[in-house]
Amino acid sequence: MSTCRGRGGQAGSRIPPESVMSQSPALHQRLGIALPILQAPMAGAQGSALAIAVARAGGLGALPCAMLSPEAMAEEFAAFRAATPAPLNVNFFCHVPPEPDPAAQARWHAALAPFFAEFGLDIDAVPEGPGRRPFDRETCDALEPLRPEVVSFHFGLPEAALLERVKAWGATVLASATTVAEAEWLEARGADAVIVQGLEAGGHRGMFLDGEVTTQVGTFALLPQVREAIGLPLIAAGGIADARGVAAARALGADGVQVGTALLCCPEATISAIHRRALQSEAARHTALTNLYSGRPARGIVTRLMRELGPMAEVAPAFPLATAAIAPLRTAAEASGSGDFSPLWAGQNASRCREVSAAEVIESLAAGL
Structure with missing residues (x-):
């Protein structure tokens, strides 16, 4: 077992995951939802309608904002708020724009x-x-008045000053990791919980420390390794489409699950008829x-x-x-x-x-x- 440094653990300690997690409320309580089930934010495949439906069902709805203008983001946020008082996750990318x-x-x-x-x-x-634009100061300026309860990031985390602003209004910060090293990096830099994204997951890989795809492993191989390495709450993502997958993820140390593909054919999703036919x-x-x-x-x-x-x-x-x-x-x-x-x-x-x-x-x- 590797050292556990999260949630009060000191480097070199060997605190079992159960003891670490018992020091804080359960993930779904912390997020203010009835069920530890999160909807994956899926840019180009959904808007507020899917987030609203998931929230009303007791899960955490999400808005993918990486492709939205500040005005469009505010409109989607307002639509969600008008429909439900439930917490909302807004998601952004943290890539470095190429030259x-x-x-x-x-x-x-x-x-x-x-x-x-x-x-x-x-x-x-x-x-x-x-x-697509990364999470920057202008985006943060537009987001701060909305004060979403949860903010999640793909491809790492934003610069420290921006992350501090997000956390200052009380938001819980989630971020994706595709390797143990990425999970440890996120824990060390202030993430509140880690989305453990296995190789099975659809859409963009959250990989950010290494571009080599051979570093990527499946959810049920990665999850217990991350559980041993860090003390943050973990959300399993990738290949989970039914109750059996949820049970397996929980047995391997997940505090919650994130689901995307299983929701794509729902009427609340916005994918094309071509995409729907292909999925089925x-x-x-x-x-x-x-x-x-x-x-x-x-x-x-x-x-x-x-x-x-x-x-x-x-x-x-x-x-x-x-x-x-x-x-x-x-x-x-x-x-x-x-x-x-x-x-x-x-x-x-x-x-x-x-x-x-x-x-x-x-x-x-x-x-x-």
């Missing part, structure tokens, strides 16, 4: 040129733009990590783009610069009913992704608590 690299962008455009020609599109007309088809059995849609590894159903360029391609520019050139291809293909160029985000276990209400999904998961 412009015209040569890398030219290589990317060259790789995509045959696809553009197929649809009669002009690749030289693709606008440049990052598409045999195609959902084959997912892979890919950097083609954004520039960072993310898990989705294998598409034509992933097959022809390779799911992890060196030619893809740094996150989030890959996004702009993919957008016209996606629009053109989807107009003809094809998801060949769409980011069909999904975890490895889409078996419970059904067209039922979010409340029914949360109720079924709660049976495993």
